Amino acid sequence: GAVVSQHPSRVICKSGTSVKIECRSLDFQATTMFWYRQFPKKSLMLMATSNEGSKATYEQGVEKDKFLINHASLTLSTLTVTSAHPEDSSFYICSATGGDGTDTQYFGPGTRLTVL
Amino acid sequence: QQQVKQSPQSLIVQKGGIPIINCAYENTAFDYFPWYQQFPGKGPALLIAIRPDVSEKKEGRFTISFNKSAKQFSLHIMDSQPGDSATYFCAASIRGNYQLIWGAGTKLIIKP
Numbered sequence: 001g002a003v004v005s006q007h008p009s010r011v012i013c014k015s016g017t018s019v020k021i022e023c024r025s026l027d028f029q030a031t032t033m034f035w036y037r038q039f040p041k042k043s044l045m046l047m048a049t050s051n052e053g054s055k056a057t058y059e060q061g062v063e064k065d066k067f068l069i070n071h072a073s074l075t076l077s078t079l080t081v082t083s084a085h086p087e088d089s090s091f092y093i094c095s096a097t098g099g100d101g102t103d104t105q106y107f108g109p110g111t112r113l114t115v116l
Numbered sequence: 117q118q119q120v121k122q123s124p125q126s127l128i129v130q131k132g133g134i135p136i137i138n139c140a141y142e143n144t145a146f147d148y149f150p151w152y153q154q155f156p157g158k159g160p161a162l163l164i165a166i167r168p169d170v171s172e173k174k175e176g177r178f179t180i181s182f183n184k185s186a187k188q189f190s191l192h193i194m195d196s197q198p199g200d201s202a203t204y205f206c207a208a209s210i211r212g213n214y215q216l217i218w219g220a221g222t223k224l225i226i227k228p
Binding site: 004006032034041042043044046049091093095097103104105106107108109110112 | 165
């Protein structure tokens with residue numbers, strides 16, 4: 001149980017385009033979802049926290065107009081990287097809680113974004 | 117005070133050995149301490165987690181030791197195998213807060 005999926009797993013796009021990444025909790029209702037960014041050989045950096053039906057809470061330094069987060073249902077959250085640039089290239093990972101009544105975060109497999 | 121300090125940064129152990137990864141924290145309000153395992157190109161996977169009301173928790177070959185007075189916790193991997201080679205992250209959070217404070221990670225290599 002407590003499986004989180006992400007789609008796509010890899011995406012390559014041209015500079016200036018927008019990319020949408022989906023995060024789904026497959027077998028539980030996620031009360032809270034998180035979006036992280038991870039640079040090579042580094043720890044996870046929290047970008048934002050979202051609860052179903054409400055606006056996401058962004059961490060300091062994360063541009064909310066660039067990284068649009070929508071948590072439309074208890075099983076789906078999306079991250080849209082708008083007007084992507086090469087410096088946005090990174091590994092994006094989502095996680096979700098609510099699967100077992102604890103604080104445990106269950107992570108998706110990640111999405112590798114490359115902006116040319 | 118929000119930091120979680122993890123060591124070592126990297127670790128090489130022979131197959132069958134017992135790698136030990138350590139984490140230390142300052143914030144006494146932390147009450148949930150998970151360990152995650154991450155393989156290259158994949159998301160982290162929860163290995164084992166502990167709360168401060170116990171000093172040790174074991175799941176299979178993985179054991180967490182927790183020292184509340186020293187504000188330290190560690191991961192031990194028994195009978196380590198090459199398939200355990202991965203990056204391990206410790207983390208901490210406050211009950212109900214959900215936000216994880218991450219250690220810097222330890223790259224573990226188990227040599228055959």
